[in-house]
Amino acid sequence: MMAETSMTDWKAIAVAKGFAPEDRVILPLEKLEAQFILLREQIAMETEPVTHHVLPLPDGSR
C-alpha cells in the first residue's frame, strides 16, 4: 500500500519554525512531496545494494 507521506512530518516542523502554511517555503515543497511520493513507490528493492548512491554514473563508465 502506498504511503501517503514521509516518515518525518516536515510540515509540522516548518510551522513550528514559524513558516505560515501557505507561504513560499511550504507550498512548493508540498507539491514536490506529492510528486515524489508517487515516484518512491517505483523503487525496486532488487536494485539493492548499489554502490555510489550519490553519483549519477556507475563505476564502469569512469
Next chain:
Amino acid sequence: MNIQEAGAELRARRVSSRELTAACLLAIERGNGKLNAFLTVTPEHALAAAETADRELAAGTDRGPLHGIPIALKDVFCTKGIRTTCGSLLYKDHVPSYDCAVAERLAAAGSVMLGKTHMHELAYGVTSNNPHFGPVRNPWNTDRVPGGSSGGSGAAVATGMAFMAMGSDTGGSIRVPGAFCNTAGLKPTYGRVSRFGVMPLDFSLDHMGPLTRTVRDAALCLQALAGRDERDETSSHAAVDSYLPAEGVSIRGLRVGVPSNFYFEQVDPDVAAAVRRMVQLAAGLGAQVEMVTVPDIAGLNAIGRVILLSEASAVFERFADRRSDFGVDVRILFDQGALLPATDYVNAQRLRRQFVTAFLQLFAGIDVLMTPTTPTVAKRIGESTILAGGVEEDFRLAATRMVRGINVLGFPAISIPCGFDGEGMPIGLQMIGRPFAERELLAAAAALEDATEFHKRMPPEFGG
C-alpha cells in the same frame, strides 16, 4: 570572430593577442554598464598574459588552439589573488589563494583571462537577477533575463566581450543562458571536467563547461579542460577523446531520437517550430530520425529537485546564522532543503540509479536525443511566472524543465542556437548524448551548425 578564426589570424601574424585582448576589454568597457555581465575585470592581468602569449608565439612556442585567446570565468571559479564572490554577500570580499583546476588548465593552454562574469546568487537560479550585485541583462533585449545561473557568461560571449566564458551547470545553468543569449553551451558528462576549486552548489549535480560562439570552439575548450584530476575524486579516469569535429562533418546514419512525450508539451509554438525544423534538417542531412518515448522526465525533475534542495542546503548550512546575507529567493530554497527528510534524499538517489539505467537502455537505440533547451524564450526581468504553451508556470521550474533531469543522469548535453521568435529573441536546441560520448555529440551539433546561420547573428545593439 570565433576562437578558430582568431587562432588562424594570430598564427598568420595578422593580429596579436594583445590586440584581441584590448578589443575585448573595449567591448567590456562599452557594454558592461548596460549588461552587467562582468563582476570583476582584470585588464592589467589580461594584457600581461596577452603579451606573454605574443612573445611565446613569436619565439615558436604554441600552446594550442586557445593560445592568446581572451576568455572569462564565471565568478564561481576560484582564481588566485582575484576576488571570487559566487554572486553572494557571503563571499563578497573572498580572494582565493589558489587557482581552480579549470583556471590552471586554461592558463596552461595559453588563454588570456579577462575577468569574472556575473551570475545568479550562489549559482542557485536561472535568472541571474542578483539582489546584491544587480541583474545581468540579456543583450538581445535588456529588459529581459539572460538566463542563469551563468548569465554573465552568456551575455559576455554573445556580445564579443570574450571568445569563451566558463559556466557551471547544476540544473541547466550553462544551457539555459546559451539558449537565451544565442551561444553554444556545453555541459560535459559528470566527471569529465575537474571541479577542484569551484565553489560548490551541489556536489552530485554540478558540471563545468564552456559557453562559446560555435560548437567547434566548445570542442576546443573541452579538449583543454577534460581529464582526470587527482584533487577531484569525482573526476573521471575515462580516456580523453579528440573532440574537434572535422570540417564538413557528416551526420549521415546518425540515429537521432525525438521525444514523442514531455519535451514538446507546454512549449511556445515558435520554440517547438524552430526545434522541429532542426529535426527536419538533421533528417535532410541523412540522419535516421525516429520518435522515441522517454522515461518520466517530470519524475526525473522531481528527483533532481529533491537532490538539489538537500545537497545545497547541506553545503550552505554553515551559514545558517547569516540569513540576511541571502536573497529572498535563494533563502527560500535553503529553507526548503533543510525541511526535506533524509529518507527522501536517499530514496531520490536510489531512483536516480533506476533512471540512469532506463536512459542507457534508451540510448542503446539512438546516438543523440534532440529537444528544446527551454519551453520559452527569455522572460522579462522580475517576472516570476511565465506562459509556456498557454499554461502559467513558475519561471524557474519552466526554464529548467527540459534540462534539469540531464544533470541527474550525468549525461552530456549541448544547447546550440536554432532560431528566433517573433520578437527576435533567441531559441536553443538541446542535444543529449551518451556518457563520455562528447565527440559524437559535438560532431552532430557541428553538422547542424554548419547547415545554419543562427549562431552568426549578434544582438543588434552590440554589433549585430
